[in-house]
Amino acid sequence: MSSQEIVFVVLGIVGLGAAVRLVTARNVVHAALYLVVSLAMVGGTYLVLAAEFVAFVQVLIYVGAIVVLLLFSLMLTRAPIGREALDNQQRGISALVALGILAGLAFLIQDAFRDARIEPDATPTGAVGVSIFQNFVLPFELVSVLLLAALIGAVVLARKDLP
Amino acid sequence: MIAQISPPELDFLPVAPELVLAGGGMAIMLAEAALPRVTSRVLLIASLLIVAGAAGITVALWGWDGEPTVLAGMVATDRFAVLIRGVLLAVAAIGAVYGHHQFDRAGERRPEFFPLLLFATTGMTLIAAASDLILTFLALEILSLSLYVLAGFSRRVTASEASMKYFLLGAFSSAFFLYGVALAYGATGTTSIGGIARALSGPSEGLPLAMVAAALLAVGFSFKVAAVPFHMWTPDVYQGAPTAVVGFMSAATKVAAFAALIRVFNVAFLPLSWDWTPIVGVLAAVTMVVGSLLAIAQTDVKRMLAYSSIAHAGFILTGVMAANQEGIASATFYLVAYALMIVGAFGVVLLVSGDERTSLSSYAGLAVRSPLLAALLSLFLLSLAGIPPTAGFMAKVSVFRAAVDAGHTWVVIVAVLASVVAAFFYLRVIVLVYMKEPEEELQPDRSPLPALTVAVPAVATLVLGVFPGLVFGLLETASIFRW
Amino acid sequence: MIRLPLVLFFSAGLFSVGVYGVLARRNAVLVLMSIELMLNAVNVNLVAFSQLLRDTILAGQVFALFVITVAAAEVGIGLAIVILIYRNRETINIDEVNLLKW
Numbered sequence: 101m102s103s104q105e106i107v108f109v110v111l112g113i114v115g116l117g118a119a120v121r122l123v124t125a126r127n128v129v130h131a132a133l134y135l136v137v138s139l140a141m142v143g144g145t146y147l148v149l150a151a152e153f154v155a156f157v158q159v160l161i162y163v164g165a166i167v168v169l170l171l172f173s174l175m176l177t178r179a180p181i182g183r184e185a186l187d188n189q190q191r192g193i194s195a196l197v198a199l200g201i202l203a204g205l206a207f208l209i210q211d212a213f214r215d216a217r218i219e220p221d222a223t224p225t226g227a228v229g230v231s232i233f234q235n236f237v238l239p240f241e242l243v244s245v246l247l248l249a250a251l252i253g254a255v256v257l258a259r260k261d262l263p
Numbered sequence: 264m265i266a267q268i269s270p271p272e273l274d275f276l277p278v279a280p281e282l283v284l285a286g287g288g289m290a291i292m293l294a295e296a297a298l299p300r301v302t303s304r305v306l307l308i309a310s311l312l313i314v315a316g317a318a319g320i321t322v323a324l325w326g327w328d329g330e331p332t333v334l335a336g337m338v339a340t341d342r343f344a345v346l347i348r349g350v351l352l353a354v355a356a357i358g359a360v361y362g363h364h365q366f367d368r369a370g371e372r373r374p375e376f377f378p379l380l381l382f383a384t385t386g387m388t389l390i391a392a393a394s395d396l397i398l399t400f401l402a403l404e405i406l407s408l409s410l411y412v413l414a415g416f417s418r419r420v421t422a423s424e425a426s427m428k429y430f431l432l433g434a435f436s437s438a439f440f441l442y443g444v445a446l447a448y449g450a451t452g453t454t455s456i457g458g459i460a461r462a463l464s465g466p467s468e469g470l471p472l473a474m475v476a477a478a479l480l481a482v483g484f485s486f487k488v489a490a491v492p493f494h495m496w497t498p499d500v501y502q503g504a505p506t507a508v509v510g511f512m513s514a515a516t517k518v519a520a521f522a523a524l525i526r527v528f529n530v531a532f533l534p535l536s537w538d539w540t541p542i543v544g545v546l547a548a549v550t551m552v553v554g555s556l557l558a559i560a561q562t563d564v565k566r567m568l569a570y571s572s573i574a575h576a577g578f579i580l581t582g583v584m585a586a587n588q589e590g591i592a593s594a595t596f597y598l599v600a601y602a603l604m605i606v607g608a609f610g611v612v613l614l615v616s617g618d619e620r621t622s623l624s625s626y627a628g629l630a631v632r633s634p635l636l637a638a639l640l641s642l643f644l645l646s647l648a649g650i651p652p653t654a655g656f657m658a659k660v661s662v663f664r665a666a667v668d669a670g671h672t673w674v675v676i677v678a679v680l681a682s683v684v685a686a687f688f689y690l691r692v693i694v695l696v697y698m699k700e701p702e703e704e705l706q707p708d709r710s711p712l713p714a715l716t717v718a719v720p721a722v723a724t725l726v727l728g729v730f731p732g733l734v735f736g737l738l739e740t741a742s743i744f745r746w
Numbered sequence: 747m748i749r750l751p752l753v754l755f756f757s758a759g760l761f762s763v764g765v766y767g768v769l770a771r772r773n774a775v776l777v778l779m780s781i782e783l784m785l786n787a788v789n790v791n792l793v794a795f796s797q798l799l800r801d802t803i804l805a806g807q808v809f810a811l812f813v814i815t816v817a818a819a820e821v822g823i824g825l826a827i828v829i830l831i832y833r834n835r836e837t838i839n840i841d842e843v844n845l846l847k848w
Contacts, residue, residue, distance in 0.1 A: 102747045102748070104747065104748050105747070105748050105749065105752065108748055108752060108753070108756075109752065112752070112755075112756040112759075115756070115760070116756065116759045116760065116763065119759070119760055119763040119764070119783050120763055122763075122767065122779060122780070122783070123763055123764075123766055123767035123770065123771065123776075123780055123783075128773060128775065128776060131776055131779060132779070135779050135782065135783075138760075138783065138786070139782075139786065142760070142786045142789070142790060145753070145756065145790060146790075146793055148748070149748070149753070149793050149794060149797050150797065151793045151796070151797065151807050151810075153807070153811075154789070154793055154807050154810050154811060157811055157814055158789075158814065161814050161815070161818055162782075162786075162814060162817070165818055166782065166817060166818055166821050169818075169821045169822065169825050170775060170778065170779060170782075170821060170825075172825060173775045173778075173824070173825045173828045173829070174775055176828075176829055176832070177775070177828060177829070177832040177838050178836075185772075185773075185839075186771060186772060186773050186776060187770050187771060187772060188770060188771070188772045190769060190770060191770045193769070194765075194766050194769035194770035195766055195770070197765060197766070197769060198762040198763065198765045198766035198769070199762070201758075201761065201762045201765055202758055202759065202761075202762035204475075205754075205758035205761070205762070206755060206758055208471060208472060208475055209751050209754040209755060209758065210751060211471060212449075212450070212471060212472045213449075213750045213751055213754060214751065216749070216750035216751070216798060217747055217748065217749055217750060218747070218748045218749075218750055218753070218794065218797050218798050219747055220748065220797055221797070221800070223797075223804065223807060227804060228804055228807055228808065228811075231803050231804045231805075231808055232808055232811075234335070234803075235335045235803045235805075235808075236335070236337075236397070236808050236812075237273060237334060237335065238278065238334045238335075238337045238338065238398065239337065239395075239397050239398055239401050239808075239812060242389070242398070242401045242402070242405065243401060243812060243815050243816070245285045245382060245385060245405060246401060246404055246405045246408065246815075246816065246819055247815070247818075247819055248289070248382070249379065249382040249383075249405060249408050249409050249412075249819075250408050250819035250820075250822050250823050251822070252292065252375055252378060252379060252382075252412075253379060253408060253409065253411070253412030253823055253826065254412075254822045254823055254825065254826040255826075256373075256375045256379075256412060256416075256826075257412055257415055257423075257426070257823070257826035257827060257829075257830050258825070258826040258829050258830060260833075397805070397808075397809050397812065400812075400816075401812060401816070404816050404819070404820075408819060408820070408823055411823055411827070412823065412826075415827065415830060420834045420835065423827065423830045423831050423834055424831065426827050426830070427774060427827045427828070427830075427831050430823065430824060430827050431768075431774065431777055431778070431781075431824075434778070434781045434820055434824070435768050435781055435784075437820075438761075438764070438781055438784035438785055438788065441785065441788040441813060442761060442784070442787070442788050442791070444788075444809070445788050445791035445792050445795065445806075446791070448792065448795050448805065448806060448809075449791065449794075449795040449798070452795075452799045452801070453805065454805050454809065
């Protein structure tokens with residue numbers, strides 16, 4: 101195993117472990133903190149894969165903004181603590197479905213990419229910018245419409261009805 | 264590095280309808296904020312003008328003879344996109360009138376309805392033209408986010424619950440869609456719909472991967488078009504959300520999502536059609552049977568129409584599985600007919616049960632109270648049932664013929680049986696409307712504007728039923744994809 | 747050098763755990779967090795494929811950026827809906843929200 105692989109495996113195990121704790125935690129605030137760990141590890145894997153701009157965006161937007169929003173939703177709503185309060189009665193079936201998906205994907209990956217290897221080449225942030233403004237102009241503009249629609253929608257829904 | 268950005272070739276004309284819609288939405292929002300006294304009627308007229316402007320450009324794009332795709336291969340300029348845009352814009356105009364009427368009558372001031380409706384329409388029209396999966400996804404998200412909000416546009420608790428249900432299941436299905444896009448990218452090295460087709464038509468090693476990608480994309484689309492087993496949200500959302508919003512979304516979401524599904528499966532995954540047609544066939548058969556059977560048990564008119572819309576998704580899939588030009592043309596014709604009759608049917612529901620009391624029993628004796636609304640409702644129900652001389656009949660005949668010609672007779676047999684079952688519950692409502700005495704005080708709305716609006720799809724349903732050649736003539740060129 | 751299957755197994759694992767969370771949780775915010783895990787799995791795939799293919803237009807990485815943006819917008823809407831429900835019903839458990847059948 102190369103040194104990059106060792107780092108990746110460590111990040112992956114911590115990230116997956118945190119993800120599993122996230123979906124089994126009995127306290128919603130703990131779950132949010134496990135989400136932070138998991139997302140940060142994903143950000144780390146982007147660094148190992150040499151996609152540095154995506155890694156920084158991951159930390160800034162996901163860990164910085166999205167998790168804070170989720171914590172807000174937890175604190176504005178009173179969430180009870182305990183397994184019965186947070187989980188429904190379908191844990192067994194859910195686990196079977198999840199394991200089925202995992203087995204299917206694992207088989208597929210092993211079948212299609214057994215010998216594929218990544219030689220990470222650092223992607224300069226400038227190249228990402230050039231690509232966005234040359235090949236993805238319309239999607240980039242469209243994202244602004246999407247954010248505007250989400251902004252209006254969130255304000256409209258959360259606002260108390262005027263008399 | 265930075266100096267190396269060469270100005271890309273930007274031809275914005277083929278997306279001009281979307282620019283008008285999104286720009287108009289922002290203008291209306293600003294106007295509403297700057298002029299607090301502006302009435303809903305003014306906003307409605309402004310919205311209708313914006314939609315009409317977008318429609319005008321759309322008509323002009325029919326004669327486009329430039330590149331098949333523009334903006335770095337993101338947007339297709341073919342006539343399929345133009346035709347679908349036209350249908351969506353018509354539905355959006357009708358939806359705007361419905362929304363104005365419902366909120367005005369309930370005395371609720373909801374000026375944000377119009378910008379959100381225009382943003383949703385932007386996403387819908389763009390998804391019909393998207394020739395890159397990245398754009399498909401973003402357009403899908405714009406329409407979904409706007410609709411999650413619109414579904415909660417009511418003081419009633421059921422509306423906010425409908426909104427949450429729609430949101431959580433929608434986000435869940437988006438994740439599957441995205442995983443499909445990622446696998447397609449890994450298998451073919453591109454997210455362009457035409458590029459995927461080119462990569463898959465050569466001797467390729469990534470076939471199992473591409474098949475799984477297609478299946479995951481199908482899961483995402485099935486949720487949006489409400490195909491069984493991804494339909495669970497439909498009855499609840501249709502029942503809980505405001506009727507005006509449901510009228511718009513039931514027609515427009517299905518048209519937009521099916522347009523994207525038809526393009527993705529008949530261009531990108533056409534080289535694999537031998538593999539996916541049986542799966543789509545099973546999906547179509549299960550959807551038709553489950554939708555029709557569950558509709559019988561409903562006691563609420565909005566839930567009944569929801570299951571009816573599920574069953575119709577199955578009939579449209581029957582046309583899609585033909586995987587040839589005849590199949591595309593018949594499925595597109597079905598989409599046009601379906602949009603007309605469902606938007607009309609919900610319009611009648613809006614007028615009859617303006618206070619959102621929508622139990623079927625309250626429709627007893629509607630013919631005594633309002634012969635006009637009873638006649639319109641019966642027309643739309645007959646069309647949904649597929650009884651001549653309505654558009655619904657011609658649509659069913661054309662998808663059945665396409666499927667038989669492509670050799671999928673077994674699906675057509677299931678479809679005919681499902682149609683017979685479905686005819687039963689539509690006719691039961693008509694019997695209720697005409698044969699029963701009115702039990703409770705039923706006070707249908709007699710406002711002229713929405714009644715006039717409902718008459719438009721009614722006339723169109725009849726015209727398309729008698730002269731289907733009007734649309735089939737357009738479909739001769741509109742069912743050919745250029746990429 | 748990294749073997750691609752390692753990266754893809756990590757992604758598949760995150761995705762499956764997310765699916766489990768969506769199906770097994772009752773609390774709407776926890777369901778939303780599980781969906782975020784699934785979106786992250788997609789992004790890991792996109793970045794890995796982008797590097798594997800040495801994509802000249804970096805479609806995978808750019809798409810990952812778009813997905814992150816969309817996820818932020820979705821969480822914003824989600825927060826608004828959760829607050830709306832909580833104000834009406836004092837709970838955000840999705841099976842107690844049962845005026846409509848789940």
